[in-house]
Each structure stands twice: as structure tokens, then as C-alpha cells.
Amino acid sequence: MRVFNKRAKFDYELLEKVEAGIELQGSEAKAIRLGRVNISQAFAKIIGNQVWLVNAHIPIEGKKEYNPTRSRKLLLHRDQIRTIEAKMKARRLTLVPVSLYTKRSLRPNGRKSRLYKLELALAKAKRKFEKKADIKAHDIERNTLRELRGYKDK
Helix, strand or coil, X not given: CEEECHHHHHHEEEEEEEEEEECCCHHHHHHHHCCCCECCCCEEEEECXXXXXXXXXXXXCCCCCCCCCCCEEEECCHHHHHHHHHHHHHHCCXXXXXXXXXXXXXXXXXXXXXXXXXXXXXXXXXXXXXXXXXXXXXXXXXXXXXXXXXXXXX
């Protein structure tokens, strides 16, 4: 199961990617497995020496007093957090979630376990004219491919 943040590539210029674990409750893991996740409005924030995923929407069934957009702790090594923080401050970058997926691994007893990973990217926000240029380039490419397809049929 893999959930993508489609807005990330449009709104940001993705520079460097990092894989992080995510701390979840049991019912949240089931919701991710079923694909009921929205990370398009989410972002990651470094608070103290920890990285937190803010505003990711993971709805669950059954619990009435549950906040689906609560902050969730991301699991990274200390040295990774330090390097990410240094790059963010030096180059004025943002930490954006790109995708959320499951990864299977073997436990020491030989049984399979499901790990939930979040792919983060250090990103620089695009300005409005850059977004328009991307849309224009995409439209031109699509039209040329459409025309080429039309010539093959004749």
C-alpha cells in the first residue's frame, strides 16, 4: 500500500529525500493499510531533537474522542535529524511528506512484520510563475505526444 502526496511535486521543488518510520496507534495502522490517508496538507516539523508529522489526516472508525489530524512522531536517527535541521536552516527549506507506504521485514523469530514508512523530502517552495511554467511545459508535452500518436494511426 502506497499513498502519495500529489501536491508536493507541484507546490515544491524536491531536493533530497529521506525515509522515516512513523509512530502510530493500532487503529491508525489499519486505516493506512486500507488507504484512508490524506497527507496533501501535511508537513514535518523539528521540535527539540524530534521530528513530528503535523496535519496528516488518518481517520479511524469506532473512537469518538479521536483527533485524525493529531501530530505523530517520526522515527529518525539523531545524526539524520541534525543534518536535516542544518540544511533546513542554511538553505531555508521545508520538510514535506512525499509518500506513506508499508514495508515488510522479518522479525528475529522469523515472522513477518509490517512497518509503516514515510518518505520525506527537503523542498524549496515554488513561486506562482514557476508553477505556471510547469503547467505550460506539461501541456506542451502532452499535446506533442497526442499529435505523434495521431500520425502513427494514419
